[in-house]
Amino acid sequence: MVSNMPAQDSDKPLFPLPLTPLETFFVLDEKESCPIVSFIELQFSTPLQLPVLQNALNETVKDHPLLACKLVRHGERFFWHFDQDLAPRVLTNEDLPLTTGPANNPLTQPFDLFRESGCRFWYVPAETGSRLYVQLHHACGDGVGMRQVLVGTLTRYARATGDPECGKTSRKSSRSAPNPERLRDRNDFSELLSKPPKRSLTTWDRIRNAYYFHFQRPAALSTPRGSGSTSTQQPPESQAISRPLRHILFSKEESASIEKACSNASIRVNDLAIAMLFQTFEHWEQSHGGGKAIRYRVMMPVDLRSRKDLDLPATNRLSFAFLGRRKDQCQDRDALISSVADEVVAIKETRVHMDFLDGLAAAVQHPRFMRWVIERSRHMTTSVLTYTGDLSRGMKKFFPERNGQLQIGDAYLHNVFGSPPGREGTNVALGVCINWGQICISASWNRQAWDATTTDQFLQTYANNWRAWLERQTIS
Template sequence: MMALQATLQHHPLLRATLRSGWRERWSFSGDMLPALRWREGETGGLLPQAEEIDLRREAGLKVYVVQDRSTVDVTFQFHHACCDGAGIDRFTDDLMVHYAGLREFGKSYKFVPTVDPNRLAVRGAYGLSFFRTLKRLPGQLVGLMGAAQFWGRQPIPLLAHQARDRCTKSTKAYPALTSFLLDPSQTLALRKAANHRNVTVHELLVCEFFCALWDWQKLYGQYSERHWTRMMIPINLRDASYRSLPALNYVSSIFLDRRGDQGGDRDQLLKGIRAEMEVIKRFQLRYTFLFVLNILNGMPWALKRSVQQDTCKTSVIFSSAGKTTRRCPLPRRDGFLHVADLVLRDIDGLAPLRPYNCVTMFTLEYANRLKLNLHYDAEFVSEKQSDVLMDLFVAGLNQVADTAGTQL
């Protein structure tokens, strides 16, 4: 608990609440701490049932701990308004360093901060000065073409269903998770397969997940070769100069639209994804989504009306944390972090579900092992259906990894 309290001093948004008024603003209280649930019992079980976080009366972080004689499961539930995947990585790195220091040196331990909370004051500028913004505006014309496509196309949910009202809670267990872990040799084989095709591992995963989704839809009578499947991919906005930012939500998003008939030629599908990613990087289109949101926010009720429309805006979310804990300074053995008297054996993560998203995919790499986490809405997707989708995804990865001589 001491390590958690000390770490939160450097990540103020995780102990802040919203203050209502003409505009909602963050309010920081020195004595505001996240809810903590601690119990003894069997570890390695299902994730704890997530609880609603009301930022107007509590901090945007909840902590659940289950401990037995030799193992501890710690689950962090973050509100996305105050933290994103990269922010979680930075917060947990600091927490582990704090814990290790306190275990070794006790109360005399002096933590050297890795973040600067004062930088939160300029987070809305996204690292763009006036002249840097002007420099990026010509490239955003390409982004506006993409925005026109976004509004001109109507994606469909992966499985036909009526989304719940935003005020209605699911009657099923939440979250519901299906996972698959690749060992180091399998992870290396996948990386070699990506290099062989001159793409990134992320692009390869995106391509194969598109194909798995269409094969999955065919099994349940939901496939249409002419309808759009829209994949939302969160993009981290931090560059090297912004690594000192504390935990916060500092992401934008890009959107990939594909039709089912494009899955017939996997090579062409992958080349198309690679080409689109290159255009996004070249013209800095990671800012387009934010520019459009700012335009809508400047029009009375436009943003609120757009968000509250009862239509499918994205079919699925595909989020990647990359190599987690890669900047953590603690010692490692066989890739596993040693945190004083503890060894960090496994990390899980989930992408949030949005209306009409009945599944989301989250990938991360830890200790040279790639993990695939499928988060599904148990009200619309059964456990068996989620297992089938994961099996199809892994089977597709097996085919591409076979070029490196290793089966998953």
């Protein structure tokens, strides 16, 4: 299993801080054409006061120093160096465009982590309110860690715009600020590993898993004719600014029915999401790729945090699990859902996702070999699917609800979305969440292969498969 970091004296300077193996992987695996950058989108029904928001962000980032760091390379190793001048500013489209390139081919702005921090905030006025986008490089943070940043920033904004008691009224909602010194422990999984897995993997299991991962490559989803980076078809909204995420929202009534049907079938919503994604792959390929694909693979992030780790400064405490299916296994919906549910349980019982971190920890000791393997091991997954509900989880403890929205000082927040980055060979990446009783699916895409219109088509097919399953459950 993953070895712990050596003990360090607390009086030693925190920076320069060596990257963990996972953070190093995110740096080495990146290509400028496909940045490893996730987006978080907060939708407000009101405008925000930018100077107040910037002050709130400045104070919050002090608790999360990785968001004000740049990379420095010493030999073959990478280190985080803190620089207060790199703290994120709230940008507008006048400062730096949220997207670049022709209007019909938006390309997400890449980061130069050797010159800037891996976090940007964009404020975008809208016809009915405003949007706040957070662009986050995966090397310096993830959605669960960013929740602390968002709650801290919005709490300070609320106090400054009319709610001085925000965050002070409930013992449950007043958490102490994260201790930056705990960043030293972000690669320490001793608490997790102190309990043995419920089921151990055999040597043969590991050999079979390695063969499956490295030699049974999954299909990349096809690009429909007339779409992709050269397409001129764009939704009307993108004529003003190309949104980095696309969304499908189920109604609250549909969402409640889906959750009830999942409970009756003894599966989780996440199991349904993965199974319906496999079936959507096959439907998509039959319509756009001629059905030539042989196998598909979904990458599912696995959160390794314990409850006390939720107060860590924004950082990565993730591993990844990979679920694969042949095209013929995507036909029988009920068998597919059952097999996915069983496999997710097996992943957690065996902790097979820790083998992924073990491999990175071993590879990082041989940097040239690690670069060689990464360069030859791309196109490893058809899609990424992650649960992004941690962004909004528990927000009602901090902010009062008014007419289905959260009141944050003089502003009203009505939804929070997020999605992992699209990658080379991974043309669509999905984030599923349940925000205040409503199931939301957000998608990012590989800007070199797909466009927003294609992504909308895929999301619609995906949502239709959910609805077809729900209809069958209702009839039966």
